[in-house]
Amino acid sequence: MTAPLPTAGRRVSAQTWFDFTTVLVALVLYSIAWPTLFVTHSVSPVVAPLLAALAVFPILLVRVNPAMGWAISAGAALLFSVGMAPTEGNDLPFQVVHIIVLFVLLFAVALRASVPIVVVAWAATSMLFATTMPGSGTGPLWGWAMGFGGLALFGYLVRILLASRRKLEKQEEVTELERARRAILEEKARIARDLHDVVAHHMSMVVVQAQTAPYRIADLDPAASAEFESIGATARTALNEIRGMLGVLRSDGQLPEHAPQPRAADVPALCESAARAGLPVEWSVSGDLGSVPDTTGLVMYRVVQESLANCARHAPGAAVHVAVAVDPGVVSVSVHNAATATVALPSAGGGHGIDGMRTRVGAVGGELTASPTPSGGFEVSAMLPTL
Structure with a gap:
């Protein structure tokens, strides 16, 4: 079975597909803008390919730099409305393809750019359409501002939604890590309780018995007293090590390697x-x-x-x-x-x-x-x- 691609690979693949789709859409729009430019405006066949490219190809910047793409497209629209005369029967200052590109780029600006740039793009686009479109001298100017404001606001809301989802995913990752950490701490606490109940308790009893043996047993010779003292000292050393490890297991922040070794x-x-x-x-x-x-x-x-x-x-x-x-x-x-000539006692354990x-x-x-x-x-x- 094929292993799943890593997240970074899927992200790069999605961007590649988006860029490929953008180029394909740009070529389709260009194939429409070039031949129809002679229908909508009186232009020379020599400059027609360049003018069609100015109308369409700024959409290629929709992911990389939408603000620059919008600026180029808006500047080209202003150039069309001022320097090019529409043909008879056409009252639009620039092509419908150009309008579509401007809409897309304004939405991308609201989705990607900073808030001041979004406001500038919204105001400039509204002013451009309010002053160049048919009936601009008689209709209300705020109509275009409201229309493009709704488009920019929709893009900004989508932007907030995506940012919120990214924050939520990041918080879920942090929560999962914290949950795993808490599970580890609980397991450490359980091990500490088991060690305390089993090992530390019995070791404490060994220490107590070894220390009190000279007082409980009458006529104990010096060699046996020294043996009990050695047993008590060894048991105390082991008990101190166990207590140190129990303190590490019970602590929330201290790692085992930080304990004295x-x-x-x-x-x-x-x-x-x-x-x-x-x-x-x-x-x-x-x-x-x-x-x-x-x-x-x-x-x-x-x-x-x-x-x-x-x-x-x-x-x-x-x-x-x-x-x-x-x-x-x-x-x-x-x-x-x-x-050794003696026989060792059987050992418990594996x-x-x-x-x-x-x-x-x-x-x-x-x-x-x-x-x-x-x-x-x-x-x-x-x-x-x-x-």
């Missing part, structure tokens, strides 16, 4: 937090993390974060090593865990962490690989551009 310099703190939570992780950083762009730094942070979460979930107790290298034009990230990392890395033009190692462990590595 982790950077490359936050990766060591992320590793320290994982170590406090009991994950046996070591990390090494070479190069200046502050030179990594924020967009690339956010992706690098999320890759390390998701990789550490996978290590804790699927390889509990296994040693983990995080290596970050910042080189000119590229930053490399590697998260490797050794083999397991989309690696796919999510690959999507994030691909969005900034990088590459990610995730595969088991020959020693029985697992490694995630990413190459991210910094330019």
Whole structure:
């Protein structure tokens, strides 16, 4: 099925058809004006083609510049009435074809030109017909003014109607955009409510239980107290991030990318937090993390974060090593865990962490690989551009 033409193409096509029709009408009128000019006026055959062209061809300016076309046509009509004698039996100062062209151009002026030009064209045309037409010395002069005033007023009303329709269409577009924006905001608010009801509530309970455990459990050894403190600190960090995202989702004007986001310099703190939570992780950083762009730094942070979460979930107790290298034009990230002798607990959910990392890395033009190692462990590595 043929795709519909764009709006601009349809507009150009309509203008082309209008111009073609105008040229066709002008040629038809010219074919009438030239031979009948000898019937209505006493003219030389040499100048007859030029006079017929002055009477007809100003209509070609009806779309491009109707005011100029009207001025040429009105000037030609005045020239006909002053310099050309009508034949016997004809009392019109200029041809009927010329009158039709003047009517059309006056209507186009009322439709396109500014109000002062419309008033000048109406007054001049009324005066021209009132002083040159048969019976101009005996009939009332205001008759022509009223007739041409009605024509100009009709054109001006059509002009207002078209302008109103254009404004209405533009307002409908704005309304549709606002409706779509409102739907997005409502969806964001719904997601924020769901996150608050499910995730934030349970995270708050984790924080409260971890903080009150040393007071609720008697004879708690220092190692267990430190473990509960680490759990509470990690849960508070996650809760703060969730609250920040909830604030973004609930706001009407703030976009997600305007919310504070982790950077490359936050990766060591992320590793320290994982170590406090009991994950046996070591990390090494070479190069200046502050030179990594924020967009690339956010992706690098999320890759390390998701990789550490996978290590804790699927390889509990296994040693983990995080290596970050910042080189000119590229930053490399590697998260490797050794083999584990324990069996990981079954994980709820669909397991989309690696796919999510690959999507994030691909969005900034990088590459990610995730595969088991020959020693029985697992490694995630990413190459991210910094330019």
